[in-house]
Amino acid sequence: MGEFINIFIKSAFIENLVLAYFLGMCSYLAVSKSVNTAFGLGLAVIFVLGITMPVNWLISTWLLDPSTNIFNSYFGLDLDLTVLRLILFIAVIASMVQIVEMAIEKFNPSLYNALGIFLPLITVNCAILGGSLFMVAREYTFANSVAFGLGGGFGWFLAIIAIAAIREKIKYSAVPPALRGLGMAFILTGLMGIAFMSLLGIDPAALTAGG
Amino acid sequence: MKKVAEFLESKMPPKDKPILHTAYDAFFTFAFAPKSTTKNGVHVRDGMDLKRLMIHVVLALQLLYLFGTYNIGHQHFVALGEYTGFFEGLNLKLAYGLIKMIPLFIVANAVGLGIEFWYAAKRGHAIEEGYLVTGALIPLIMPPDLPMWILAMSIFFAVIIGKEAFGGTGMNVFNIALLARVFVFFAYPTTISGDQVWVAGFDEIAAGAAPTYGMIEGFFNDWIFQPLGWPLFNTASTIVDGYTGATPLALAYEGGWSAVTDVYSSQQMLWGSIPGSVGESNKIFIILGLGFLIVTGIASWRIIFSVICGAAVMGLVLNAWDATPFMGVPWYNHFLMGSLLFAAVYMATDPVTATQTNKGKYIYGFLIGAVGLIVRVLNPAYPEGWMLAILFMNAFAPLIDHYVVEGNMKRRMKRLKVRSKTLPTLTETEVQSPAEAATA
Numbered sequence: 091m092g093e094f095i096n097i098f099i100k101s102a103f104i105e106n107l108v109l110a111y112f113l114g115m116c117s118y119l120a121v122s123k124s125v126n127t128a129f130g131l132g133l134a135v136i137f138v139l140g141i142t143m144p145v146n147w148l149i150s151t152w153l154l155d156p157s158t159n160i161f162n163s164y165f166g167l168d169l170d171l172t173v174l175r176l177i178l179f180i181a182v183i184a185s186m187v188q189i190v191e192m193a194i195e196k197f198n199p200s201l202y203n204a205l206g207i208f209l210p211l212i213t214v215n216c217a218i219l220g221g222s223l224f225m226v227a228r229e230y231t232f233a234n235s236v237a238f239g240l241g242g243g244f245g246w247f248l249a250i251i252a253i254a255a256i257r258e259k260i261k262y263s264a265v266p267p268a269l270r271g272l273g274m275a276f277i278l279t280g281l282m283g284i285a286f287m288s289l290l291g292i293d294p295a296a297l298t299a300g301g
Numbered sequence: 302m303k304k305v306a307e308f309l310e311s312k313m314p315p316k317d318k319p320i321l322h323t324a325y326d327a328f329f330t331f332a333f334a335p336k337s338t339t340k341n342g343v344h345v346r347d348g349m350d351l352k353r354l355m356i357h358v359v360l361a362l363q364l365l366y367l368f369g370t371y372n373i374g375h376q377h378f379v380a381l382g383e384y385t386g387f388f389e390g391l392n393l394k395l396a397y398g399l400i401k402m403i404p405l406f407i408v409a410n411a412v413g414l415g416i417e418f419w420y421a422a423k424r425g426h427a428i429e430e431g432y433l434v435t436g437a438l439i440p441l442i443m444p445p446d447l448p449m450w451i452l453a454m455s456i457f458f459a460v461i462i463g464k465e466a467f468g469g470t471g472m473n474v475f476n477i478a479l480l481a482r483v484f485v486f487f488a489y490p491t492t493i494s495g496d497q498v499w500v501a502g503f504d505e506i507a508a509g510a511a512p513t514y515g516m517i518e519g520f521f522n523d524w525i526f527q528p529l530g531w532p533l534f535n536t537a538s539t540i541v542d543g544y545t546g547a548t549p550l551a552l553a554y555e556g557g558w559s560a561v562t563d564v565y566s567s568q569q570m571l572w573g574s575i576p577g578s579v580g581e582s583n584k585i586f587i588i589l590g591l592g593f594l595i596v597t598g599i600a601s602w603r604i605i606f607s608v609i610c611g612a613a614v615m616g617l618v619l620n621a622w623d624a625t626p627f628m629g630v631p632w633y634n635h636f637l638m639g640s641l642l643f644a645a646v647y648m649a650t651d652p653v654t655a656t657q658t659n660k661g662k663y664i665y666g667f668l669i670g671a672v673g674l675i676v677r678v679l680n681p682a683y684p685e686g687w688m689l690a691i692l693f694m695n696a697f698a699p700l701i702d703h704y705v706v707e708g709n710m711k712r713r714m715k716r717l718k719v720r721s722k723t724l725p726t727l728t729e730t731e732v733q734s735p736a737e738a739a740t741a
Contacts, residue, residue: 125700125703251700252696252697252699252700254700255697255699255700255702255703256474256696256699256700258699258703259474259699259702260467260468260472260474263467263468263472264424264468264469264472265466265467265468265472266424266465266466266468269466274466274467277462277466278474280462281462281463281474281475281480281692281696282696284480284483284487284692285475285689285692285693285695285696286693286696287487287689288672288676288680288683288686288689288690288692288693289675289676289680289693290682291680291681291682291683292675292676292679292680292681292682293681
């Protein structure tokens with residue numbers, strides 16, 4: 091349980107996918123014009139990350155990884171299917187996004203219209219694929235991958251609603267014309283990245299180990 | 302006096318020379334009350350005009366300037382083991398503090414105001430006084446030995462990226478003074494963190510190291526102190542054995558509260574004769590400044606109160622956890638160390654970057670207190686947390702406001718709906734009640 095919380099906090103705040111790794115920037119910049127839309131997209135990302143991460147963990151461990159996959163361990167084959175990793179991960183993510191899309195279209199049509207093309211484009215949101223690849227690279231266990239998916243999604247959600255609120259506020263500022271819109275969003279993201287560096291360096295695992 | 306003002310006003314450069322005009326206009330309005338008042342923007346939140354508000358904050362900082370300047374000199378001579386009593390060697394300490402502070406102040410204000418002037422001329426609006434406070438705060442939060450070009454770069458970054466890009470005074474999302482400091486902190490970390498930087502005038506803090514005196518100290522020696530028979534800057538003196546220059550926070554990180562009290566007494570920390578940022582050390586003067594700001598209504602007591610609550614609650618939680626020596630430091634002692642009070646009073650209350658709603662102010666302040674103490678105690682990478690905690694919460698302030706306002710709207714909508722449903726019965730009772738009251 092302690093490790094679950096550690097990874098959740100770490101991936102949500104300390105190693106925030108947007109503000110520390112700058113992943114998932116396209117939808118983050120495009121959909122952060124109003125808090126309500128950003129809130130919807132953020133929830134969708136939490137959901138997609140939270141589901142795809144464990145599913146991808148299962149696929150990666152049982153089907154792909156040569157040391158643990160079922161072909162090798164049960165049928166005595168010698169297969170290394172890690173070349174299929176990217177394509178399978180994307181397939182899982184795309185199907186999850188389809189489900190989210192149908193659900194949002196059914197239950198919240200106005201949000202569906204506001205998100206527009208960016209809802210199906212969660213498929214190619216690099217935060218989600220990047221999360222899955224981080225999970226493989228860091229050799230997480232199944233429980234860890236659940237925590238990482240939820241935490242990473244929550245961090246992304248926090249970042250997008252925070253920048254959406256700031257962008258709603260600076261809509262009324264006398265921003266120089268050349269910087270209006272995306273220019274300002276980039277500057278803001280950089281400054282928010284600096285603000286999030288406050289937590290960089292905290293190691294929750296070391297703290298609980300010490301206590 | 303009126304004639305002088307009229308004469309000076311008649312000499313105002315024409316508007317087709319924008320830089321001259323805006324610069325002249327700015328200094329004219331510093332000296333005389335302008336005839337026109339601003340009618341839009343941040344200025345009209347209440348009846349108070351921006352200039353008066355800013356000057357009040359600068360006034361509240363004066364005691365800290367006085368003490369901080371003297372303390373630079375005091376710490377320098379404590380390291381040398383000379384004049385260790387606080388009031389010994391007054392002339393030397395004051396002169397040394399001024400030698401360090403005046404260039405910092407001049408560079409901070411010249412660079413910042415220069416950008417403001419240029420920018421105002423470029424965009425064709427009057428100079429806004431917002432920079433006065435930033436320019437007064439920056440020398441108080443930088444180490445006294447910071448190279449001037451780094452200071453200038455940090456102010457370039459903070460004022461252009463953090464403020465002018467957002468549209469100038471009153472539009473910025475992040476606190477300018479803290480952005481300048483955070484720039485130095487991440488770009489030139491060795492100049493602003495560690496035990497070596499808070500005691501001015503040495504290349505390194507080690508036993509036997511000599512102070513780096515230059516021409517100006519020589520000038521003071523030869524032309525002022527020598528003829529008057531006062532103590533002189535002594536180039537032969539060196540740092541005494543065992544002196545480390547460690548701040549209370551560094552000591553607490555190593556060995557908890559007892560390690561701090563081995564070196565500094567609580568009274569010393571309260572009165573501020575310890576190494577540290579110029580503005581943060583004297584807690585008594587910060588509290589006096591706080592009283593002034595609250596009485597004049599400049600600073601929001603809600604934010605200060607909730608920052609202190611947040612820090613106290615988080616301190617209690619950490620005390621209960623008690624895994625490292627620093628976590629075991631009693632929560633009330635956190636207020637004596639580092640810049641907690643300074644940040645709560647002067648940084649967190651910045652009216653532009655804080656939340657605007659009253660309920661939001663409680664949330665904002667509480668989270669600053671909690672996050673700041675988490676960074677201070679749990680983050681081994683940074684010695685102090687308030688700068689980063691405030692920037693962190695600056696990023697979330699508009700979000701907090703958004704949800705406070707939305708929650709308020711929802712509640713009132715609900716109230717409206719309830720009333721419209723019960724409207725017929727309401728009007729009945731309203732019609733009846735005066736008649737009943739008359740008969741009774």
